[in-house]
Amino acid sequence: MKVLDAEFVQGFIRLCDDGFHQNWHERNGGNLSYRIKPEEIESVMDDLNEDKPWQPIGTSVPDLAGEYFLVTGSGKYFQNVKREPEANICIIEVDERGENYRIRWGLVKGGRPTSELPSHLMNLEVKKKITNGRYRVVYHAHPANTVALTFVLPLEDEVFTREIWEMMTECPVVFPDGIGVVGWMVPGGRDIAVATSELMKKYDVAIWAHHGMFCSGEDFDSTFGLMHTVEKAADILVKVLSMGQGKRQTITPQNFRDLAVDFKVTLPERFLYEK
Numbered sequence: 001m002k003v004l005d006a007e008f009v010q011g012f013i014r015l016c017d018d019g020f021h022q023n024w025h026e027r028n029g030g031n032l033s034y035r036i037k038p039e040e041i042e043s044v045m046d047d048l049n050e051d052k053p054w055q056p057i058g059t060s061v062p063d064l065a066g067e068y069f070l071v072t073g074s075g076k077y078f079q080n081v082k083r084e085p086e087a088n089i090c091i092i093e094v095d096e097r098g099e100n101y102r103i104r105w106g107l108v109k110g111g112r113p114t115s116e117l118p119s120h121l122m123n124l125e126v127k128k129k130i131t132n133g134r135y136r137v138v139y140h141a142h143p144a145n146t147v148a149l150t151f152v153l154p155l156e157d158e159v160f161t162r163e164i165w166e167m168m169t170e171c172p173v174v175f176p177d178g179i180g181v182v183g184w185m186v187p188g189g190r191d192i193a194v195a196t197s198e199l200m201k202k203y204d205v206a207i208w209a210h211h212g213m214f215c216s217g218e219d220f221d222s223t224f225g226l227m228h229t230v231e232k233a234a235d236i237l238v239k240v241l242s243m244g245q246g247k248r249q250t251i252t253p254q255n256f257r258d259l260a261v262d263f264k265v266t267l268p269e270r271f272l273y274e275k
């Protein structure tokens with residue numbers, strides 16, 4: 001099969017296009033990665049090349065050794081992925097030590113995988129381990145309301161989780177484990193990758209202060225839906241804060257406990273503090 005005919009590739013392209021239309025991907029902002037299933041890579045093997053050199057990942061991901069990933073290209077625009085996928089995304093193979101990668105398909109006009117490859121692969125490695133291989137998608141975007149909140153809320157997991165949960169009843173059902181936050185860091189390197197993958201051990205959502213958000217999930221729909229839900233709640237919170245009078249009423253800690261019982265989710269008590 002041709003790579004572009006594969007369902008996982010079509011799903012990847014659709015997420016890029018949907019994200020662009022949400023206004024989350026100005027210029028070359030954001031990046032996406034997908035850990036390809038063995039039967040999926042097998043189905044497109046005839047369409048892969050083998051002439052590109054091995055390059056260092058910039059970090060070490062031994063638990064991803066020998067696996068294949070579909071990722072966006074560094075400096076490429078989400079806006080262009082649907083129009084010209086073979087020039088803007090690529091399939092990479094990770095070597096047997098988990099330290100190097102090579103391009104096996106795509107980026108036909110040149111380029112490298114996403115500048116955030118260390119963060120993507122370290123997050124995918126953590127998620128593979130703790131979900132027994134279920135999670136396959138890591139998505140990074142620059143949604144404006146979530147970024148705006150990093151200028152006015154304390155950069156604490158408990159506060160971000162609680163304030164965003166309060167904005168929409170379904171939030172704690174969609175992400176019962178909460179949200180992690182890191183203070184401002186230089187993007188693109190190993191340090192921010194390590195900090196983010198530490199958060200991914202506990203959460204499916206990590207916010208980078210004054211920059212953007214990372215989400216992880218089983219498939220494209222659930223990962224995009226998670227980003228969408230957090231950003232929608234952040235949009236409401238920005239409106240509430242902008243109205244200037246504070247909250248007159250809200251969802252209380254006991255309301256969350258009642259919700260947890262009926263919806264059969266566990267909500268950690270550290271997020272249900274008295275204010």
Ligand code: 2HA
Pocket residue numbers: 028029030031075115116140187188
């Ligand atoms: O430009 O979003 O974090 C791509 C990015 C880097």
Ligand code: ZN
Pocket residue numbers: 029030140141142187211212
């Ligand atoms: Zn970014």
